[in-house]
Amino acid sequence: MAAPVLMDKIVALCKRRGFIFQSSEIYGGINGFWDYGPAGAELKRNIKDAWWNDVVRSRTDVVGVDCSIIMHPKVWEASGHIGGFKDPMCSCKFCKKLYRADQVWEQIIGCGWVQSLLGLYDPAKPTGVTGHDLKRWAQGKGKQLAPNLALVRNPDVTLSWLAEAAAAEGGLINFTDAKKWIGYFATEQRATGPLVTPCPTCGGDLTEPRPFNLMFKTHSGALEDESSLTYLRPETAQGIFTEFLNVLSVSRQKIPFGIAQIGKAFRNEINPRNFTFRSREFEQMELEFFIKPGTDAEWHKTWVAERLKWYETIGLPAAKLSCYEYKKEELAHYASACADVMFEFPFGVQELEGIAARGNFDLSQHQKFSGKSMEYFDDETKERFIPHVVEPSAGVDRVALALICSAYHEEDIAGEVRVVMRFAPRIAPIKVAVFPLLRNKPPLVEKAREVFKLLQPHFKTEWDDRGNVGKRYRYQDEQGTPWCVTVDFDTLGEKGPELLDTVTLRDRDTMKQDRVKIAELVPLITGKLR
Numbered sequence: 149m150a151a152p153v154l155m156d157k158i159v160a161l162c163k164r165r166g167f168i169f170q171s172s173e174i175y176g177g178i179n180g181f182w183d184y185g186p187a188g189a190e191l192k193r194n195i196k197d198a199w200w201n202d203v204v205r206s207r208t209d210v211v212g213v214d215c216s217i218i219m220h221p222k223v224w225e226a227s228g229h230i231g232g233f234k235d236p237m238c239s240c241k242f243c244k245k246l247y248r249a250d251q252v253w254e255q256i257i258g259c260g261w262v263q264s265l266l267g268l269y270d271p272a273k274p275t276g277v278t279g280h281d282l283k284r285w286a287q288g289k290g291k292q293l294a295p296n297l298a299l300v301r302n303p304d305v306t307l308s309w310l311a312e313a314a315a316a317e318g319g320l321i322n323f324t325d326a327k328k329w330i331g332y333f334a335t336e337q338r339a340t341g342p343l344v345t346p347c348p349t350c351g352g353d354l355t356e357p358r359p360f361n362l363m364f365k366t367h368s369g370a371l372e373d374e375s376s377l378t379y380l381r382p383e384t385a386q387g388i389f390t391e392f393l394n395v396l397s398v399s400r401q402k403i404p405f406g407i408a409q410i411g412k413a414f415r416n417e418i419n420p421r422n423f424t425f426r427s428r429e430f431e432q433m434e435l436e437f438f439i440k441p442g443t444d445a446e447w448h449k450t451w452v453a454e455r456l457k458w459y460e461t462i463g464l465p466a467a468k469l470s471c472y473e474y475k476k477e478e479l480a481h482y483a484s485a486c487a488d489v490m491f492e493f494p495f496g497v498q499e500l501e502g503i504a505a506r507g508n509f510d511l512s513q514h515q516k517f518s519g520k521s522m523e524y525f526d527d528e529t530k531e532r533f534i535p536h537v538v539e540p541s542a543g544v545d546r547v548a549l550a551l552i553c554s555a556y557h558e559e560d561i562a563g564e565v566r567v568v569m570r571f572a573p574r575i576a577p578i579k580v581a582v583f584p585l586l587r588n589k590p591p592l593v594e595k596a597r598e599v600f601k602l603l604q605p606h607f608k609t610e611w612d613d614r615g616n617v618g619k620r621y622r623y624q625d626e627q628g629t630p631w632c633v634t635v636d637f638d639t640l641g642e643k644g645p646e647l648l649d650t651v652t653l654r655d656r657d658t659m660k661q662d663r664v665k666i667a668e669l670v671p672l673i674t675g676k677l678r
C-alpha cells in the first residue's frame with residue numbers, strides 16, 4: 149500500500165476507534181496539538197507503565213522524579229536553550245514559511261514539485277533531461293506546483309547558465325546528485341552568490357539558517373513583564389539535573405545510578421507534521437544515568453542495547469527497528485557518543501529515541517549558573533568529580549504512533565476486509581471484551597455481567613452488547629483487543645451440564661474460538677499476558 153494511503157487509513161482508524169483526535173476539533177483544530185481518546189489514553193498509559201516498570205521499578209539503580217513544567221528561567225540559560233544556538237531556521241522569502249535548517253532537505257526531496265521534476269528523468273533516454281523538457285515543465289506543472297522556483301519564475305535566465313553547468317557535467321542532466329541539480333533549478337543568477345535552497349512549498353528562495361527559539365513563553369505571577377517571563381519546558385531532562393543534589397542526598401544511591409522522569413514537554417515546532425510524530429506538545433520518558441568519568445563509552449553501549457531490546461518487548465518488530473550512530477562531526481561539542489533508535493514509519497525511517505553520552509556538560513552548566521557545587525564524592529576511591537551522564541530520551545507519542553503503525557493490518561476474510569490492530573497484549577488498550585450473545589435475554593446478560601465483574605479487577609475489560617457478535621468482533625479487532633469472551637446459551641447449561649459455566653474465548657489474531665471454563669479465565673489470560 150502506498151505510504152500516504154496507509155497513513156490516511158491509520159489516521160482515520162485513530163479517529164474512528166478513539167485513539168487520537170485533533171485537539172479543539174470543534175473549533176477547526178489547532179496545528180501541532182492532539183488529544184488521545186479512550187483507546188489512545190489506555191495505550192499511552194500502557195507505554196508509560198511499561199517504561200517506568202522496566203527502567204525504574206525493576207532496577208535497583210534507578211529512581212524516579214516528577215518535576216514542575218515551569219522552572220526558574222535561569223535553568224534554560226544554563227541548558228543553552230536561551231541564547232539562540234538551538235535549531236537554526238530558514239524562511240521562504242516568497243511565502244514566508246519557516247523550516248528547520250537540519251530538516252529542510254529531507255522535506256525538499258520528498259515534496260511534490262521535486263518529485264515531479266525528478267520524474268522527468270528517464271534512464272532509458274541517452275540524452276538525459278533536456279533544456280526543452282525543463283522549460284516545458286516550468287511552463288506547465290511547475291507553474292502550479294512551484295510558482296516561485298527560479299526555473300519557473302524566469303526559465304530563460306536560469307536555463308542559460310544551466311546549459312553551461314550541464315556542459316561541464318558532460319552535457320547530461322541525469323539527476324544522479326539530485327540535491328545539486330535542485331540547487332541549480334532554484335538559482336536564478338549563478339554569478340551573484342551560492343546556490344539557493346528552495347522552499348518545499350512554493351519553490352521560492354530560502355534564507356540562510358538563523359537561530360530560532362522553540363520555547364513557549366508565559367508569565368508567572370500578576371505582572372506581565374520581563375521579570376515574570378517563564379517558559380514551558382522543552383524537555384524533561386533539566387528537572388532531573390536541577391534535582392540531582394536533592395535526589396543524591398535522599399536516595400542512598402551511589403554512582404553509577406539513574407534518575408528518570410516522564411512528563412510533558414513543549415516545543416513551538418515550525419512544521420508540525422506526520423500526524424503526531426512532530427507535535428508542539430508531547431510527552432517524554434527520559435533517564436539521566438550518572439556515571440564515573442571515563443566509563444562513558446561502555447555505559448553508552450549498554451544503554452543503546454537495553455533500549456533497542458525494550459522496543460521489541462512492547463511489540464515493535466525487530467525488522468522495523470534500527471540504530472543510527474552519529475559520526476564524530478555530527479555530535480554536539482560536549483557529547484562523546486550519540487545513537488538514535490530509528491523506526492520504519494510509513495512516512496520513512498525516523499527517530500524514536502536518542503541516547504547521548506553528554507559528558508558532564510549539564511551538571512557543569514548548572515554548577516556555573518547556580519553557584520552550587522555539583523561534585524560527587526566517591527567514598528571508596530576518595531575522589532571528587534562532576535558525574536558524567538548517559539541520557540536515553542524517548543517520546544511517548546512517537547512510540548504510540550510507531551505501535552499504531554506497526555499494529556495496523558488489513559486482511560481479506562472471505563472477500564471482506566478485516567482491519568485488525570495487532571498490538572502485543574501487554575500494550576493493547578483493552579485486554580478482554582465480554583459479550584452476552586443476545587442483549588435482550590436477561591439470563592445471558594446477567595451471567596455475562598458476572599463474568600465481566602470477575603475479569604475487571606484483573607484486566608482492562610470492556611463490556612459490549614451492541615449489534616451482533618460478528619460486528620462486536622470487528623470493532624474489538626480494530627481496537628486491538630486480544631481476547632473476546634462470549635456468554636451464550638451453552639454457558640447457561642442448555643446443551644447439557646458439561647458446558648455449564650463455560651464461555652467462548654476468541655483470539656484476535658487466529659480468530660479461533662475455544663470453549664473454556666469461566667473459573668479458568670483469569671489464570672488463562674494472565675498466563676497469555678506474560
Ligand code: ATP
Nearest residue numbers: 417425426427430499500501502541542543545546
Ligand atoms: P527531532 O530531531 O526529531 O526534532 P530531537 O533530536 O530534537 O528530535 P530530542 O530533543 O532528543 O529530540 O528529544 C528526545 C525525544 O523526544 C525524541 O527522540 C522524540 O521521541 C521526542 N520528541 C522530540 N521532539 C518531539 C516532537 N516535536 N513531537 C513529538 N515527540 C518529540
